[in-house]
Amino acid sequence: ADLLKVGIPVPISGGNAANGKYASMGAILAAEEAAAKYGRPVQTFDLDTEGKPATAVRKVQDAIERDQIRLFAGGILSSESLAMGKECEKGGANFITTAGADEITGSDCNKATFRWSVPTFGAVNQSIRPIIEALPDAKRWYTITPQYVFGEGLLKATQDVLTEKGLELVGNSYHALTEKEFSGYLTNAMAERPDVLLILNFGAQCADTLRQAVSFGMKERMTIVVAWASGLEQFEALGADLCEGIYFGAQYWHTVDAGLNPGLVKMTQAKFGINPNYSLAGSYICTKLMIDAAQAAGSDDPEAVRAALQGLSYQGLTGEESVRAEDHQVLKNYYLLKARAKADMADKDDFAEIISSGQSFLSPEAAGCKLG
Amino acid sequence: MLNGIGLGMLYFLLAVGLTIIFGLLQFVNFAHGAFYLLGAYLTYDFVERGMNFWLAMALAAVIVAIVAGAVEAILLRRIYKLPHTFHILVTVGIALFIQEMVIILWGPLGGSVAAPEGLNGVIIAGDFIYPKYRLFMIAFTAVLAIALYWALERTRLGAIVRAGSESAENMGLLGYNTLRINTLVFAAGAGLAGLAGALVAPIRGVEPFMGIEALSIAFVVVVIGGMGSYLGALVAGILVGVVQSLMATIWPEGARLMIYLGMAAVIVLLPRGLFGRA
Amino acid sequence: MTTTDFALSTQGLGVTYGKFVALADMDLNIRRNTVHSIIGPNGAGKTTMFHALTGRVMPSSGSITLNGKDITHIRDDERVRHGIARSFQVTSLFPTLPVAENLRLAAQGKTPWQALAPWRSAESNRAALNTAAEVMERLRLTGVAHRPAGELSHGQQRRLEVGMAMASHPSVILMDEPTSGMGVEDIEEMKALIRDLGQDHTVLFIEHNMGIVMNISDTITVMRLGRKLVEGTPATVRADPEVQRAYLGNMITGDIA
Amino acid sequence: MLLEVENLHSFYGKSHILQGVSLTVNEGEVVTLLGRNGAGKSTTLKSIAGAVTPGQGRVSLAGRDLAGQPAFRIAKAGVCLVPEDRGIFSLLTVEENLRIACRKGSAWSIADIYAIFPRLEERKRNGGGQLSGGEQQMLSIARALLTGPRLLMLDEPVEGLAPVIVDEIVTQIRKVAAAGVSILLVEQNLAVCTALAHRHNIIELGRIAYHASGPDFIRDSDARDRYLGVKA
Amino acid sequence: MRMLLINRPFVQFGLALATVLALPLFLGSGILASEILIYALIAAACNLLLGYTGLLSFGQGIFFGVGSYVAGIFLTRYGLPVWMVLVMATLLGAAIATLVGWLSIRRQGVYFVMLTLAFSQLFYFLAYTFADITGGDNGLMDVPRPVVFGMALNSAWSFYTYTAVSFLALFALMLRATQSTFGRTLIAVRDNEERAAAIGFPVKAFKTAAFAISGAVTAYAGALKAMLIGVAPLANIEHHTSEMILIMTIIGGSTSLFASVLGASAYLLLADWLSQIWPRWLLLLGLALVVVALFLQKGLWGLVEKLWIRASGAKKEG
Numbered sequence A: 001a002d003l004l005k006v007g008i009p010v011p012i013s014g015g016n017a018a019n020g021k022y023a024s025m026g027a028i029l030a031a032e033e034a035a036a037k038y039g040r041p042v043q044t045f046d047l048d049t050e051g052k053p054a055t056a057v058r059k060v061q062d063a064i065e066r067d068q069i070r071l072f073a074g075g076i077l078s079s080e081s082l083a084m085g086k087e088c089e090k091g092g093a094n095f096i097t098t099a100g101a102d103e104i105t106g107s108d109c110n111k112a113t114f115r116w117s118v119p120t121f122g123a124v125n126q127s128i129r130p131i132i133e134a135l136p137d138a139k140r141w142y143t144i145t146p147q148y149v150f151g152e153g154l155l156k157a158t159q160d161v162l163t164e165k166g167l168e169l170v171g172n173s174y175h176a177l178t179e180k181e182f183s184g185y186l187t188n189a190m191a192e193r194p195d196v197l198l199i200l201n202f203g204a205q206c207a208d209t210l211r212q213a214v215s216f217g218m219k220e221r222m223t224i225v226v227a228w229a230s231g232l233e234q235f236e237a238l239g240a241d242l243c244e245g246i247y248f249g250a251q252y253w254h255t256v257d258a259g260l261n262p263g264l265v266k267m268t269q270a271k272f273g274i275n276p277n278y279s280l281a282g283s284y285i286c287t288k289l290m291i292d293a294a295q296a297a298g299s300d301d302p303e304a305v306r307a308a309l310q311g312l313s314y315q316g317l318t319g320e321e322s323v324r325a326e327d328h329q330v331l332k333n334y335y336l337l338k339a340r341a342k343a344d345m346a347d348k349d350d351f352a353e354i355i356s357s358g359q360s361f362l363s364p365e366a367a368g369c370k371l372g
Numbered sequence B: 001m002l003n004g005i006g007l008g009m010l011y012f013l014l015a016v017g018l019t020i021i022f023g024l025l026q027f028v029n030f031a032h033g034a035f036y037l038l039g040a041y042l043t044y045d046f047v048e049r050g051m052n053f054w055l056a057m058a059l060a061a062v063i064v065a066i067v068a069g070a071v072e073a074i075l076l077r078r079i080y081k082l083p084h085t086f087h088i089l090v091t092v093g094i095a096l097f098i099q100e101m102v103i104i105l106w107g108p109l110g111g112s113v114a115a116p117e118g119l120n121g122v123i124i125a126g127d128f129i130y131p132k133y134r135l136f137m138i139a140f141t142a143v144l145a146i147a148l149y150w151a152l153e154r155t156r157l158g159a160i161v162r163a164g165s166e167s168a169e170n171m172g173l174l175g176y177n178t179l180r181i182n183t184l185v186f187a188a189g190a191g192l193a194g195l196a197g198a199l200v201a202p203i204r205g206v207e208p209f210m211g212i213e214a215l216s217i218a219f220v221v222v223v224i225g226g227m228g229s230y231l232g233a234l235v236a237g238i239l240v241g242v243v244q245s246l247m248a249t250i251w252p253e254g255a256r257l258m259i260y261l262g263m264a265a266v267i268v269l270l271p272r273g274l275f276g277r278a
Numbered sequence C: 001m002t003t004t005d006f007a008l009s010t011q012g013l014g015v016t017y018g019k020f021v022a023l024a025d026m027d028l029n030i031r032r033n034t035v036h037s038i039i040g041p042n043g044a045g046k047t048t049m050f051h052a053l054t055g056r057v058m059p060s061s062g063s064i065t066l067n068g069k070d071i072t073h074i075r076d077d078e079r080v081r082h083g084i085a086r087s088f089q090v091t092s093l094f095p096t097l098p099v100a101e102n103l104r105l106a107a108q109g110k111t112p113w114q115a116l117a118p119w120r121s122a123e124s125n126r127a128a129l130n131t132a133a134e135v136m137e138r139l140r141l142t143g144v145a146h147r148p149a150g151e152l153s154h155g156q157q158r159r160l161e162v163g164m165a166m167a168s169h170p171s172v173i174l175m176d177e178p179t180s181g182m183g184v185e186d187i188e189e190m191k192a193l194i195r196d197l198g199q200d201h202t203v204l205f206i207e208h209n210m211g212i213v214m215n216i217s218d219t220i221t222v223m224r225l226g227r228k229l230v231e232g233t234p235a236t237v238r239a240d241p242e243v244q245r246a247y248l249g250n251m252i253t254g255d256i257a
Numbered sequence D: 001m002l003l004e005v006e007n008l009h010s011f012y013g014k015s016h017i018l019q020g021v022s023l024t025v026n027e028g029e030v031v032t033l034l035g036r037n038g039a040g041k042s043t044t045l046k047s048i049a050g051a052v053t054p055g056q057g058r059v060s061l062a063g064r065d066l067a068g069q070p071a072f073r074i075a076k077a078g079v080c081l082v083p084e085d086r087g088i089f090s091l092l093t094v095e096e097n098l099r100i101a102c103r104k105g106s107a108w109s110i111a112d113i114y115a116i117f118p119r120l121e122e123r124k125r126n127g128g129g130q131l132s133g134g135e136q137q138m139l140s141i142a143r144a145l146l147t148g149p150r151l152l153m154l155d156e157p158v159e160g161l162a163p164v165i166v167d168e169i170v171t172q173i174r175k176v177a178a179a180g181v182s183i184l185l186v187e188q189n190l191a192v193c194t195a196l197a198h199r200h201n202i203i204e205l206g207r208i209a210y211h212a213s214g215p216d217f218i219r220d221s222d223a224r225d226r227y228l229g230v231k232a
Numbered sequence E: 001m002r003m004l005l006i007n008r009p010f011v012q013f014g015l016a017l018a019t020v021l022a023l024p025l026f027l028g029s030g031i032l033a034s035e036i037l038i039y040a041l042i043a044a045a046c047n048l049l050l051g052y053t054g055l056l057s058f059g060q061g062i063f064f065g066v067g068s069y070v071a072g073i074f075l076t077r078y079g080l081p082v083w084m085v086l087v088m089a090t091l092l093g094a095a096i097a098t099l100v101g102w103l104s105i106r107r108q109g110v111y112f113v114m115l116t117l118a119f120s121q122l123f124y125f126l127a128y129t130f131a132d133i134t135g136g137d138n139g140l141m142d143v144p145r146p147v148v149f150g151m152a153l154n155s156a157w158s159f160y161t162y163t164a165v166s167f168l169a170l171f172a173l174m175l176r177a178t179q180s181t182f183g184r185t186l187i188a189v190r191d192n193e194e195r196a197a198a199i200g201f202p203v204k205a206f207k208t209a210a211f212a213i214s215g216a217v218t219a220y221a222g223a224l225k226a227m228l229i230g231v232a233p234l235a236n237i238e239h240h241t242s243e244m245i246l247i248m249t250i251i252g253g254s255t256s257l258f259a260s261v262l263g264a265s266a267y268l269l270l271a272d273w274l275s276q277i278w279p280r281w282l283l284l285l286g287l288a289l290v291v292v293a294l295f296l297q298k299g300l301w302g303l304v305e306k307l308w309i310r311a312s313g314a315k316k317e318g
């Protein structure tokens, strides 16, 4: 059989290079595995988006026009993923991503774009409902939210859940996307004496918020919950001592014992000597989905691949997963983790235990997607 | 308010090294953020290896100063005479180099540095809660500010440095070895940036792109305060810190906007910044 | 004498730098087509007065009248169009541009808005080219027309400096120490040139070389501490005891006494 | 003999400016170096001071060879040049300009300087860049004195100065010489030169073309005409 | 001191034309080729400020971003015709550049640089804060390509042709401007601003005009870029963009306009190549910048000039 090409457009240089590096590794695992399984050459092509939408689109355009690549799995940042999705639709290709922006399978959804990560609605529901149940005394909540669409999405979902449960959102601090200093917001938060501090930002900002919250002694005074954690990388950067006792909502965790995950962990350890983190795992499963769909369709023809993906149910990294045909959202579990004390860690990556897992999704109509 | 001052002190510390280099050597140093980055990472590395925080901090600052001194002696002294364009080009190049080296050496992920023993935790006085380490940082920076002020404004050294920046040739005619003075000043300025990075590590952790943000803040502070003015760096640092903290509660998305608007207004209205000398 | 006899006059002109009063209460009346020199101790405010006259600094008090028109509040570059031009105490040329281009620009400066057109070719302004050629001829710079100004010898640069002022065909020409740094030979030449310029321009110049000042000035104004000390013909000034004490001293002026 | 310059050659890029200058200055002596514009006077002084590195030749101060050394070493050895552009630090105040020049062992203190040039004391808080041309010249000379030099080289020290100040400076230079400092003077103002100097050198085309003692020079209007273009 | 043959306007235009013709021969990617021409325009516009007027502006990204936002907003939300949008982008670019320029030139030297830097940050945060207009962090998507003679320029090379025509026209106009009284006066201002004012030139007006032209061209190119890529992202208006434009311009050199074309091409090709071979390519870029500053102060074009002088054997050339 002829060569199957998958483009991996991820930030390899620039501010999100860490994610790009792991994503590239995950994609390679998926390709190698598929090549062995299907007995055909499968190759991944890293496309460095530099984290910039314009560069991302240019690389994707070139890959489609010049290198005839029809399958793309990647996109870490919302802006680049949205733009690449559009480009794949225009250029006749398919794209699957793990990016956070709900528009991807919401208002800006399109027939060429798929998304593996759980939207903000599910993330919030799966993070805070278990906590509300476990901590009936936690009445007063305070949120820290980045001011843009992603943050608004998380905040909206939070408000809905709290209202439903009759709990009080005693305050919210918006901050800019470039903010690094959270002491002001944290002081405001402390003044409200909340029972729970819910952190709705992600990545480096989330790490900064947590660090500073812990230094203000907030861990001792309230429960801290991060709705959208980036997984193992984040724990490594923060360190176990700092994280201990904090709740983290996560798309993926390497100790999940379901579906393909044990296999992936073994494979990753064998090849790279590490445990898979979210970037690696997400990229692995996205790439795998694309390859499998192309194999099932018999070619990488965009329409055929799309047809193969729509409605597909499969064993994924979180157990049984399925691709919803109406908006191309993958339905999968979201996890709530609680960080362990350093002394309780079984190995160096055993930062947290899984408290709960489950699925919550808006209907495609409620998410605002109309596939044309 | 205390948050603002704490932040301001941090900004002062970031900016003061830049002011020394930028104001006194008339040199636009876009690599300043990279030295800050390096200071933070060295501290992180040393602490990870089990070194005492204080020692790590001092060592990091000294190493950064030595690195910067070497960079100056090997590279920068060849370009002082060229227009600003080339200062920017070279220092941007150095900044990129250091940043990428940091990623190569320590990976792209970043990490946390624990506050030193005894400065962990918070001070509580009624409703007032403040991390000990931040209080310490304010005090430390204040002492440093006074010491620096004395060293640079009240001693001949300050005058010598400024004179050397204007005309190395004429300083030579007066018997000064300006090459060495320049190297020392550059190293000191960069060392301060390294120290700032080391001090900040327990608060902000370390990550490879922290230098870029630091640089832009440092620029704002130096420009608002006035080139070459320590007092300016101090006042502007605190001003920016306080404004940013206050804005954060009033109109958070606009906080940065206000700072840059303020900076533009200051340069347009007050040619030399708040405290710049003519 | 009516005011129109004066090419340039000031009433109560004053300049302060911060709190420091560099120029105060200066009344000047420069008659048309005369050579008028300004002398005075260092720091007396001579250059400052030139700055005020050309608009480099804004006066803090008083007014300036050029050819009967009040120019006190007119911007520096606009004053050129009203007929005033200057040379600087410290040579100020376009160092990387050829001599001819320096002068073409100076001539073009009389009609600067025309130059703002990004489509008009520089060579289309024939008048400016001619002026540049004339000035070069008069200052014996034609031979170095295509050399960058920065490569000229000091004396040539000083001549070009004066040429820059001449090229805009000003009615009043201000020269700040035109002979500073010149050799004895060049000084003689400059002396002749200034005298010559006095025929068809009004010349106002600052000079410390008494050999020139006393020989070619119609009127001399002596300044001290930002104010006018004495004004009059060379003979009067030379004889004034106050001037002798404050400025002239024993008159070591360049020649062997 | 304090300063001995022998067969000095200097270049700017490829242009060979000094083509074997030789001259001497004795202890406590005032010697001039005259010549037309561009003859190489300033270049000679700069080559001695190390601001221009001579390509060839010997410069020795009290027997110690200095040629080729960096400027700051030569300055420390006791040679001070007051350059023609005056070299004022415009970012520093007048007082700071003076302070950085102070050297232990100098016969002059800042107070002495203010006594000589009261104008500087009046403007001492001013930025160096804000001084009038003449004030800058005073400051530059003052600064040189504060370094306590053994050999003072002045490049056109009275250019642009008011006659009274010229008088004053001539008087001061005399005092400096009387205090035992040797002086090498470049000056266009012949009156100043003859008033001060014991010996005169005229440089032409990068070589010393004429050499005479003070009195001889005053008598020799021919030479002045020939080398300096002074119409007798 | 006469102008070198290779710096004469006709030769410069010829070189630009040759570049336009050569890119398709050597590049597989029409998008990269279009991008090169677009950045070449921007770098040339930057050179108008840096090389001709002596103004080191960190504000070029503002105008670039404005151009792409204008294209994004008016093509997608209002469906205006492309030509009208391009005119609007150009005019708005000129207007904002006039404002930024007029405010910035009130200061000189380092302070000028810092002011432009401040404005660049300011506009970035404006774009970020007013997400309703700019799409904030997501940017504006679905920017369509123009339709020419009933044919949508969907393929990369057809859009390249479109870009090339724009490029040549604007390059020619800028060349003309540099040769005009205006351009020559700018050079004088660069050489000695005080003197330029003293001989009667309203220096601020000239500098502001230079900004306006530079901003207009940059914004036009920004609109082209948005159409090329199909998005108008926030990154366009970031100060990184300004920095990159400056680097291209400096690498090219500032003695002629074509130098900027060379600089932009070299930068983009090098970046494209390096980023494929090593993720840490920015490290190499950093080294390259240092090398340029130390050894190639007149930029790549300076090198070409030197080779030319050597090849033609004499300076009397021209």
Ligand SMILES: Nc1ncnc2c1ncn2[C@@H]1O[C@H](COP(=O)(O)OP(=O)(O)OP(=O)(O)O)[C@@H](O)[C@H]1O
Residues within 6 Å of the ligand: C017, C020, C022, C040, C041, C042, C043, C044, C045, C046, C047, C048, C049, C089, D123, D126, D130, D131, D132, D133, D134, D135, D160
């Ligand atoms: N920008 C400035 N700020 C403050 N003071 C200034 C400034 N420029 C000049 N001065 C002061 O104003 C006074 C007059 O200076 P000016 O240059 O007019 O003197 P001058 O008469 O031309 O002297 P000279 O003959 O030495 O050139 C001087 O004392 C000088 O120090």
Ligand SMILES: Nc1ncnc2c1ncn2[C@@H]1O[C@H](COP(=O)(O)OP(=O)(O)OP(=O)(O)O)[C@@H](O)[C@H]1O
Residues within 6 Å of the ligand: C152, C153, C154, C155, C181, D012, D015, D017, D035, D036, D037, D038, D039, D040, D041, D042, D043, D044, D084
């Ligand atoms: N930096 C330089 N680069 C190139 N040539 C120079 C430089 N400085 C001086 N020259 C040339 O060297 C020669 C000697 O210059 P120098 O300054 O020594 O003359 P000078 O005798 O001091 O003249 P002046 O009386 O005008 O001060 C001149 O022809 C001059 O053009």
Ligand SMILES: [Mg+2]
Residues within 6 Å of the ligand: C046, C047, C048, C089, C176, D132, D133
């Ligand atoms: Mg003067």
Ligand SMILES: [Mg+2]
Residues within 6 Å of the ligand: D041, D042, D043, D084, D155
């Ligand atoms: Mg000389």
